[in-house]
Amino acid sequence: MGVFGSVKTVVSEIWNNKVRLFRLAKYELKSQHGGTFFGFLWNFLNPALQILVYWFVFSVGLRRGDDIDGVPYIVWLVVGIICWYYMNQAMLGADMSILNFSDVLKRMSFPIAIVPTKTVAANFITHICSMVIVFGVVLASGAKISSSVWLLPYYIFASTFFITGYGLIASTVNVLFRDFHNFSNTALRFLFFISPVMWEPSKDNGLLMLIMKLNPFAYILNGYRDTILYGWNFSENLTTGLIFWAISIAMFIAGCILHMRLRHKFIDLL
Amino acid sequence: MNTDNILKNESLPAGEDVVVCSHITKDYPLYSTFGEKLKGLLIKNTRVSTFRALDDISLTMKKGECVGLVGLNGSGKSTLASIITGITTPTKGTVSVKGEVSMLCASSGMRPQLSGVDNIRFKCLLLGFNEKQIKEIEQDIIDFADIGIHINQPVKTYSSGMRSRLGFAISAHINPDILIVDEALAVGDSSFTEKSLAKVDEFKESGKTIVFVSHAVTTMTSFCDRVIWINQGKLVGAGTPDEIIKPYCGFAREFNGMTNEQRKSIMPDLKEYQEKYC
Numbered sequence: 001m002g003v004f005g006s007v008k009t010v011v012s013e014i015w016n017n018k019v020r021l022f023r024l025a026k027y028e029l030k031s032q033h034g035g036t037f038f039g040f041l042w043n044f045l046n047p048a049l050q051i052l053v054y055w056f057v058f059s060v061g062l063r064r065g066d067d068i069d070g071v072p073y074i075v076w077l078v079v080g081i082i083c084w085y086y087m088n089q090a091m092l093g094a095d096m097s098i099l100n101f102s103d104v105l106k107r108m109s110f111p112i113a114i115v116p117t118k119t120v121a122a123n124f125i126t127h128i129c130s131m132v133i134v135f136g137v138v139l140a141s142g143a144k145i146s147s148s149v150w151l152l153p154y155y156i157f158a159s160t161f162f163i164t165g166y167g168l169i170a171s172t173v174n175v176l177f178r179d180f181h182n183f184s185n186t187a188l189r190f191l192f193f194i195s196p197v198m199w200e201p202s203k204d205n206g207l208l209m210l211i212m213k214l215n216p217f218a219y220i221l222n223g224y225r226d227t228i229l230y231g232w233n234f235s236e237n238l239t240t241g242l243i244f245w246a247i248s249i250a251m252f253i254a255g256c257i258l259h260m261r262l263r264h265k266f267i268d269l270l
Numbered sequence: 271m272n273t274d275n276i277l278k279n280e281s282l283p284a285g286e287d288v289v290v291c292s293h294i295t296k297d298y299p300l301y302s303t304f305g306e307k308l309k310g311l312l313i314k315n316t317r318v319s320t321f322r323a324l325d326d327i328s329l330t331m332k333k334g335e336c337v338g339l340v341g342l343n344g345s346g347k348s349t350l351a352s353i354i355t356g357i358t359t360p361t362k363g364t365v366s367v368k369g370e371v372s373m374l375c376a377s378s379g380m381r382p383q384l385s386g387v388d389n390i391r392f393k394c395l396l397l398g399f400n401e402k403q404i405k406e407i408e409q410d411i412i413d414f415a416d417i418g419i420h421i422n423q424p425v426k427t428y429s430s431g432m433r434s435r436l437g438f439a440i441s442a443h444i445n446p447d448i449l450i451v452d453e454a455l456a457v458g459d460s461s462f463t464e465k466s467l468a469k470v471d472e473f474k475e476s477g478k479t480i481v482f483v484s485h486a487v488t489t490m491t492s493f494c495d496r497v498i499w500i501n502q503g504k505l506v507g508a509g510t511p512d513e514i515i516k517p518y519c520g521f522a523r524e525f526n527g528m529t530n531e532q533r534k535s536i537m538p539d540l541k542e543y544q545e546k547y548c
Binding site: 019020023024027030031032034035103104105106107108109110176177262264265267268 | 298299304307311352355356357358359371372373375377378379381383384388391392395396397400401424
């Protein structure tokens with residue numbers, strides 16, 4: 001199957017199953033929170049408790065962090081952390097998704113491309129709930145929400161697209177080489193520190209600025225903060241945006257090709 | 271498998287060939303090292319040692335027929351069943367299937383944290399039902415599974431029998447043209463087995479093609495129109511249940527008494543065993 005055919009098959013499988021995808025995601029979440037008293041509320045409680053911990057550490061305990069361009073450090077951090085958490089969780093979930101679904105795939109003919117996608121969808125739902133909490137925190141802190149906030153959905157879409165491409169590659173590779181999950185776990189931990197999640201890179205350091213330009217996570221993180229807190233500027237984001245989309249589209253296409261080339265071998269390897 | 275062939279075959283006349291397997295061979299690669307696996311997966315035509323699960327099998331199944339598959343453990347019955355279902359593909363040979371195929375399975379697609387009702391909705395979703403269809407059959411499934419008040423409890427609290435019954439009940443409400451029953455009936459007590467058999471009978475009555483994989487030879491004798499015997503991936507023979515079941519049972523008994531050396535090399539000849547045991 002050619003490049004175009006692979007992409008077309010994967011995209012149409014996802015598109016034709018879009019409703020099913022979110023309903024499967026709903027049961028995945030339900031299964032995660034099964035047996036807990038708060039159930040679906042955990043999607044709000046989790047980020048809220050996480051934020052509470054960061055607030056305690058940085059505002060009460062360490063009393064560290066100066067305002068970043070006029071925004072309290074804790075607010076700046078919260079927007080970044082929730083954005084990072086979404087990408088991190090969705091990527092780690094997606095790369096195990098096909099392996100975790102092996103009981104189904106072995107017995108039913110099922111459009112396999114929607115397996116990593118439904119895990120991304122589950123994390124997407126959680127993320128939307130978290131963003132409600134984020135807006136609550138921003139407003140409660142007295143910071144103003146920027147007028148560019150209407151561009152936030154674009155960044156949510158961009159990060160979701162990036163994760164989906166990654167998920168297609170990683171879920172496939174993970175079936176063949178289970179070690180991959182451990183590697184990606186470590187890689188993401190490293191990426192956490194070279195992305196502007198907890199600290200802002202100094203503008204004087206040329207190497208760091210280059211890494212930030214090439215780093216797709218930095219584009220997304222800055223995008224979230226710009227649209228929510230600072231105001232968004234087209235020319236500032238143009239180069240990094242082009243780099244981000246080049247990486248994302250290349251990854252998505254590679255994911256489709258790899259997925260279609262190896263999908264018939266999956267079942268025998270699961 | 272050519273998925274373009276999949277269309278509802280209700281319009282086809284009875285007796286039409288709906289499953290045609292020609293010269294199917296299935297090899298499973300046996301990778302011994304990581305490097306070999308890498309090479310085998312990424313580079314075409316790499317030689318790796320393989321296990322031959324199916325060896326040059328040709329067969330056809332007609333619409334409305336109930337075909338039994340018998341063979342010892344590891345003879346390739348389930349591999350053949352999953353190739354017909356389209357879950358896995360043959361290494362060599364072609365399969366052409368007219369109509370929608372589905373496998374009846376009790377155990378897969380159940381989530382222990384979810385309640386019985388949620389599991390019904392979840393598994394139906396996996397099987398491709400939409401919301402409206404699920405609502406329509408939900409009560410039917412609950413009645414068929416017959417697990418009473420436990421239906422709203424998480425499946426992890428179920429006994430294994432209850433779990434399988436629920437799984438079977440969900441799976442039995444699919445409506446394919448060709449139904450594969452792979453050891454799925456031996457899940458409950460005798461009264462549930464009877465109910466399950468009645469359900470499969472219902473499928474049979476409505477003119478569906480059924481492929482029956484089982485070790486329960488008595489059930490097979492009364493149920494199937496035709497039985498196919500495979501041994502070590504090769505076709506031993508096909509015929510009416512009377513022609514196949516007795517020789518097969520005789521062979522199975524002899525097999526029990528064989529040494530490991532004999533077991534490896536034995537390839538039963540249908541005629542010989544028919545003369546011996548019929």
